[in-house]
Amino acid sequence: MTKEPSQGTQLASYLSADNFALMRQQMAFEAKAAGSHLFWESEPAHTCFFIEQGLVKIYRITEDGQELILHLLQPGDFYAELGSGDTPFSCSAEMMKDSVIGMFSTAALEQLIASRGDFAIEFMKWMGLLHRTTQSKFRDLMMFGKNGAIASTLIRMSNTYGKPSGNGILIDIKLTKTELAHLSGTTREGVSRMLSAYQANGAITYENGYLVITDLDYLRSIVQCPNCPPDICRM
Template structure:
């Protein structure tokens, strides 16, 4: 898994000095939607899937957070003290956990760390805005195409023939969760892309042969690569 850019040493030092290490086994929850938000988490190793349950009963996956990512961050400086999302370990994962009130205290007393934290939140907000834009403007197709583009920017490995291998295994159901739709709908769209020689897939690995096609279909705004990612 590709790691995020190094995080600021100022905020990291708070987690390192005052936080506690927790190990989570694969497929186990770190926190669940509706639980009281007492802590914020910094992933040290492994990966975590961030999900939202929809009213229709479908699962919407918002991101896959890897090392150096914060999760549970939406509760900081927020009057809503319950998690609005769920976090589940995709693989054995280790996190540093820090009490939310303690983090707020140290951020409030240090303007430099506060600015660093604001940049983190702003980046997360921009990622979510662009994801929802693609879903609202282009429907399920836009959600899938956007997900494939973001996966290529996060885990893509360029091949000698110019194609891009997404070096992260995903089932069609997991792709469907990114689009809040059914596996059958994603199957049809992927088969259409395969027929058009846009993508090919081998088991759970996808190779993109025409990334520009996907970007044109969702009227890509050429967002910075720090924003157009799945993590």
């Protein structure tokens, strides 16, 4: 089962064809094996990354040693941390699947922004959307606790990976309960309890090992969903 990834925050959706081609021609593409790292937290953030193929998790390790997944980058996604001097990466990036990554120096990106006003405006709009997406994730976690974080994660997965199913919305990606816990800032046991509760309430079921959301409104009610557009309410 496959599905084209959401176009919501993909950089190519915000850059003109000419500007995207201009940036892409400066990239060096490399194959990366599942389990390998693009970068580690605290390394100098001298490189930007375009996901050509595969799946990449951006994550941090908390003070108590727990992993927190901040983003899952799909084909078409772009990742950069811009700052001054030797600004370090604030997190780490690991391949969840065999991937092909376009490498693009931060200096080259800054030069494009400085030299092309149209590129700068388009890039700023894309950065603004990413900021709104991050804000909405933290809203659900801070205001509605672990239950809200898990419900929010499932809603975002439905917008990013969902496809119509006879029973509802099939999530066309398999994540373990541990990975769901890392995405929602909770424990595997907490995820297991909440998924069981959702299933008992008729909000989710399973089909050939894939999670199916059968009552999206139930999950939305947990986080008092403000009906953000899908390009913000995504992974």
